[in-house]
Amino acid sequence: MLIDWASLAVLSAALLGVVHVVDSHLITRRMPSLRAYLLPVGLAVLVFGLVVIYLFSLPESLAAGALTAAIVSGILRTTSLGIVFYTLKTEEVSRVIPVVHTYPVFVAIMAVPLLGEALYYLEWLAIVVVVAGVVMVSVRLSPGNLVAWFSKTFFLLVGSSLFMAMADVASKYALGYLSFWNMFAINNLCLAGVFLLISLRPCVLKELANLRQGKAVVLVVFNEMLAALGMLLLFWAMQRGPVSLVSTIVSSRPIFVFIYALALSRISPAFLLGHADRGTQIMRLIGIMMIFGGITIIYLS
Numbered sequence: 001m002l003i004d005w006a007s008l009a010v011l012s013a014a015l016l017g018v019v020h021v022v023d024s025h026l027i028t029r030r031m032p033s034l035r036a037y038l039l040p041v042g043l044a045v046l047v048f049g050l051v052v053i054y055l056f057s058l059p060e061s062l063a064a065g066a067l068t069a070a071i072v073s074g075i076l077r078t079t080s081l082g083i084v085f086y087t088l089k090t091e092e093v094s095r096v097i098p099v100v101h102t103y104p105v106f107v108a109i110m111a112v113p114l115l116g117e118a119l120y121y122l123e124w125l126a127i128v129v130v131v132a133g134v135v136m137v138s139v140r141l142s143p144g145n146l147v148a149w150f151s152k153t154f155f156l157l158v159g160s161s162l163f164m165a166m167a168d169v170a171s172k173y174a175l176g177y178l179s180f181w182n183m184f185a186i187n188n189l190c191l192a193g194v195f196l197l198i199s200l201r202p203c204v205l206k207e208l209a210n211l212r213q214g215k216a217v218v219l220v221v222f223n224e225m226l227a228a229l230g231m232l233l234l235f236w237a238m239q240r241g242p243v244s245l246v247s248t249i250v251s252s253r254p255i256f257v258f259i260y261a262l263a264l265s266r267i268s269p270a271f272l273l274g275h276a277d278r279g280t281q282i283m284r285l286i287g288i289m290m291i292f293g294g295i296t297i298i299y300l301s
Contacts, residue, residue, distance in 0.1 A: 005241030006299055008233050009249035015230035017256025020084075021264070022223040024096075027089055030216040034089055035199040036207040038082075040217060042195030044224040049188030056181035066177035073170035073183075074190025076163045082194070083160035087153050099157040101251035102131050106165030108244040115172055117242050122297055127248050130294035134254055136287025165247070171235065172243035180235035187231065245298050252295055255288050 031037040058067075080100070087096050108127050111117045119127075175183055211217075237246045 005237045005246060006249060006295075008237035009241070009246045010252070010295070012230045012233035012237060013250045013253045014256050015226050015233065016250070017253045017260060019223055019227045019230060020253065020257050021260045022219060022226075023085065026216060026219060026223070027085060030219070032207045032211060033204070034085060035201065035204045036211070037220070038085065038195040039199040039204050039208065040220045041224060042192045042199060044221055045188040045228075046192035046196070048224070048228050049185045049192060052181055053185040053189070056179060056185065058182055059177065063177060066174050067186075069170045070174035070178060070183060070186045071190060073167045073174060074187040075194065076167035076170065077187060078191045078194045080160040080163040080167065081191070082198075083156055083163075087157060091153060096153075096157065099134075099154060100160050100164060101134050101253055102158075103161040103165040103168070104244065104248040104251045105131050106162055107168050107247040110165060110169045111172065111242070111244045114169060115243065117244055119242075119244055122300075123245060126294040126297035127244065128294075129297065130248050130251060130291050133287040133290030133292075133294060134251060136283055136290060168238070168243050168247050172238055175235065175239040180232065180239045183235045183239075184228070184232050187235075188228075249295055249298060252291050255291055258284050258288060 027034060027037050084096060084100055104127050108119060108124070112119060171183060171187075174186075178186075234246075234250060237250075
């Protein structure tokens with residue numbers, strides 16, 4: 001018996017949560033610059049994409065519109081991810097990821113008229129509860145116990161959220177004509193193309209040549225393998241279920257990021273940039289309970 005789409009989405013969120021935490025560690029602790037990180041990532045996803053496109057070729061009678069939607073989806077998702085990488089250089093991962101993952105609201109607003117998806121009241125409630133929980137996880141308390149939001153980076157991350165939503169809607173349309181393997185390959189090739197265009201510079205190659213951390217390269221490859229599996233699960237879930245609800249479940253990544261970051265803060269305090277105070281952690285726990293409640297509503301409905 002095949003696993004249901006909701007469980008696939010949860011597994012994808014759990015894996016991609018690990019990926020985000022390792023991304024943050026590599027960008028802030030291991031790599032000399034953001035471009036020096038994007039170059040090996042771009043090469044890794046290029047290899048994965050080429051292997052998958054060779055093993056699972058595109059349909060012969062593929063409509064131009066479906067292929068265009070898949071490519072646009074890949075570019076939008078890459079743009080969103082690039083913004084996340086940029087902000088991870090200076091911001092704590094457990095604050096960056098939640099803001100980006102408000103995107104299910106945008107997905108639902110677009111998917112209902114554009115894809116004809118029908119959402120019932122309980123499902124709308126679940127989306128609102130999950131996104132509200134994500135916002136709770138993303139805030140932090142100032143010394144005066146006032147909620148402190150991002151300044152410039154906050155609006156940048158909202159833009160990333162919108163790009164991610166548009167990518168998911170375009171992916172759902174394309175998956176009506178492509179397999180999730182095809183969608184994964186196209187997404188990887190778009191990701192590789194943009195990342196290599198940005199990072200393939202003589203100065204970046206020099207930075208990597210001077211990098212004396214062999215473990216960093218191994219960690220990049222391992223992380224991209226986890227990312228590949230997480231994205232495959234995401235596209236598989238998206239092909240089988242409504243994109244509005246799949247996106248909502250996958251947006252629960254902050255739960256896993258928070259748990260992983262909390263565990264690492266005890267095991268290896270230097271692994272990640274920044275640590276939350278007690279008040280902020282309490283707010284995040286409340287947000288996590290809200291996210292869990294919203295996902296439960298989706299399962300029950």
